[in-house]
Amino acid sequence: MRRAVVACALLGALVGCNETPADHLQRARDAIFEKNPDEALVEYRKAFDMLRRDDSPQSLVLRARALKGAADVYWLEQRKVKEAVSVYKELIQQCPESPEALEARIIVAELLRVHYRDLRGAIDQLTAALQRNPPQGAELQYQVAKLYFELGDYAQCELEARKLGERFASSTFVDDALYLQAQAVHMMEPRRQEASRLYADLRTRFPESELAPHALVEMGKIRADSGENEKAIEMWVDALKTHPDPSLVQDYITRARRRITSTTPEAVGQKAWAFDHGKAPARAPRNSVEAVGGTAEEAAKDHGD
Template structure:
């Protein structure tokens, strides 16, 4: 009994109270600000320990913030990727509906892509984030489409790019998605094994998509690149004259004119290499205009002999 009274008395003495999760959270933030990341991690863990048996809504909010804070310290301050990934995943598992979990999915997707080349895992995280209708939805959807391009799943890349343009019609990422869509169609043309009709279909779709980008976003920095790519499609189809015309137009505002000029020069060399040397010359035209020689002329006879032979 005397011991219980003593413990209660000590608990009431200033400075002897048990520190709350809020106290540890504040210390963690202070330590992070003061560039003491290891100390910050200790405080975040103490905050989580204090919240372990608390299932209240307020406790869940603090738990999400503590996990996000710890994961950010591992990633942003210490650059410990594996540890950061582990804590971000713990946050998503324990507090899936929290705003911190949404942010964690976006960061986690980037870590999975860059450091583990887990492109499918990154897509899963971004897709889950998109299901929450985040404010940066267009950007995340564009990242999903790019990941499919990296996976060389060009068909799915085209589908995702089209969905972005439909769902976020006023987004700043629409021209990017159109360009990516055209590139994916172009890659399908290069890789298809279905024969020329299918190749031609992909080329035409890619060209129409580039043209759509140019028409809708003439001031986009991707517009001149789209014109250059349209020229490449024409050249691949064997229409070098049309390719040159397209590239000449692209020269007006392409950021790398030397690249375009080189493509034009190569197309002109192809035209020269596939054109017979005598086509278009005056001498050839004159020779073709002369009447056919008869048999006497063919063996070297004179014109008079040829005339007599003809008269006979």
């Protein structure tokens, strides 16, 4: 009986020895499918441990998959941000040229931005990803430009947004980048007229873009800031045709019309009357007698009225 038990134990050990990293990876995937993330992590760790000392090309491929799988479990299944970032970074360090490492950089950039407000760290990850010339390069370049805008580094934002148009001229992100570039220039006070030209360029090159009416609204704001309220209103009325928030545009128009009214000579006179204790303005003298201080009756008698 004892020999049978020992034989069974030896058989089990031999079966265990025959297990491969690929077996553990498959068990990890099965555990995820069965909603058992803890078991999946155990299997990914077993696969990784078996591959740790093997630097063959095939081993590196499987090691990257094991690390990516474990990091995804931490993030997507368990929402453990700290652990996920740690394993994604381990993947980037150990398998930097793998497709999984490229994906890891993009994910880490988002986690750093959202959960740690580490915008510089996110930029570093995306910049490294861009060096691999990924298929989603235009989108990543746009994200870099946006991060610089969030940092308030408008000069660098302008540079990165312009770079997108130069490197990815046929991308669907070009109009987004042009609008972002105009916004960055707009934030730099002395260059507002240049921003207006960029907005106009967007409308000319991409008339069907959903950003075109927004660009027109921004152009109107620049005109209004320069005191050209009538021209601003013309632009905003035009923007009303396609803008997704017409009530917002109408509010700009209403305020501009109020500014025009408040600065006309008639309105200025009415405003002076309003501050004169609520009294109506004095009646203009009917003739020279009233003008020098005579009463209305004296004036009427003098002229036979």
